Amino acid sequence: MSDEDEIILSELDDDELVQQMFDDLYDGLREEIEEGVNILLGRGWQPYDILTKALVGGMTIVGNDFRDGILFVPEVLQAANAMKGGMAILKPLLVETGAPRVGKMVIGTVKGDIHDIGKNLVSMMMEGAGFEVVDLGINNDVDKYLGALESEKPDILGMSALLTTTMPYMKVVIDTLVERGIREDYTVLVGGAPLNEEFGRAIGADAYCRDAAVAVETAKDFMARKHNQMAAG
Numbered sequence: 350m351s352d353e354d355e356i357i358l359s360e361l362d363d364d365e366l367v368q369q370m371f372d373d374l375y376d377g378l379r380e381e382i383e384e385g386v387n388i389l390l391g392r393g394w395q396p397y398d399i400l401t402k403a404l405v406g407g408m409t410i411v412g413n414d415f416r417d418g419i420l421f422v423p424e425v426l427q428a429a430n431a432m433k434g435g436m437a438i439l440k441p442l443l444v445e446t447g448a449p450r451v452g453k454m455v456i457g458t459v460k461g462d463i464h465d466i467g468k469n470l471v472s473m474m475m476e477g478a479g480f481e482v483v484d485l486g487i488n489n490d491v492d493k494y495l496g497a498l499e500s501e502k503p504d505i506l507g508m509s510a511l512l513t514t515t516m517p518y519m520k521v522v523i524d525t526l527v528e529r530g531i532r533e534d535y536t537v538l539v540g541g542a543p544l545n546e547e548f549g550r551a552i553g554a555d556a557y558c559r560d561a562a563v564a565v566e567t568a569k570d571f572m573a574r575k576h577n578q579m580a581a582g
């Protein structure tokens with residue numbers, strides 16, 4: 350048995366534990382991540398803080414080393430799997446806020462793109478803020494989005510893209526909404542690491558959101574505007 354096998358997570362203080370969780374996420378150790386999340390919850394940490402400080406923090410390190418060619422797809426998949434284990438524990442806690450229903454969102458990752466961690470995080474936070482969320486998953490083409498808009502009648506359409514090669518597809522979807530004369534029926538929010546505000550504007554989205562917290566705030570803003578318009582009209 351190596352020294353590393355003997356680390357007892359519950360004996361670490363908060364800072365050490367978060368550091369250890371960064372390492373465990375990096376190594377794709379799902380069970381250890383789940384245990385770490387449970388320990389932090391037991392110590393009174395807010396689910397949102399665990400998500401952003403321990404899990405997203407760890408994923409940032411993975412992302413940097415992936416970019417720099419130190420980690421490769423199989424390792425990153427393992428890390429993503431460990432992250433999802435932690436997120437699954439936090440989801441019911443984030444969602445269970447008893448907030449009144451404020452609106453409905455259809456969300457999905459665009460065609461050609463299989464990244465879903467950020468999208469899932471946005472879904473969780475939106476549900477926690479009182480939105481009903483219909484998650485279309487990954488690799489969605491125009492027809493999938495249009496079908497869901499038609500059947501679900503949401504207030505908001507959210508699209509996620511993590512690749513520079515897939516982000517232009519968001520414009521394809523928005524252009525189709527314009528062609529069909531239904532663009533104004535929805536607030537379109539877009540997000541994903543390679544996007545920025547300028548891109549969001551250029552493709553005709555209502556807003557680009559840097560992260561899940563901004564997504565929630567922006568969605569609430571748009572819902573408030575919609576209600577004010579309805580009250581005025």
Ligand code: B12
Nearest residue numbers: 412416462463464465466467507509512513540541560561
């Ligand atoms: C995990 C990961 C993977 C995993 C995905 C697992 C999964 N289930 O998602 C795997 C291993 C499968 C993968 C595969 C690939 N990946 Co990858 N991946 C990543 C990595 C490391 C992390 C992404 C992540 O989950 N981040 C954590 C989440 C929380 O952040 P986020 O996604 O940005 O989401 C937040 C915001 O952006 C925003 N947001 C996101 N979506 C939405 C949507 C809406 C509506 C709103 C409002 C907000 C919002 O809110 C989120 C929460 O705060 C990134 C690195 C990076 N820096 O992003 C590379 C990265 C995105 N991948 C990259 C590449 C190149 C690939 C591959 C092509 C590699 C290959 N050679 O095969 C494939 C592509 C597969 C495909 N067709 O999609 C590149 C993209 C480069 C580019 N400029 O296009 C990156 C940037 C790495 C790099 N620097 O090289 N990847």
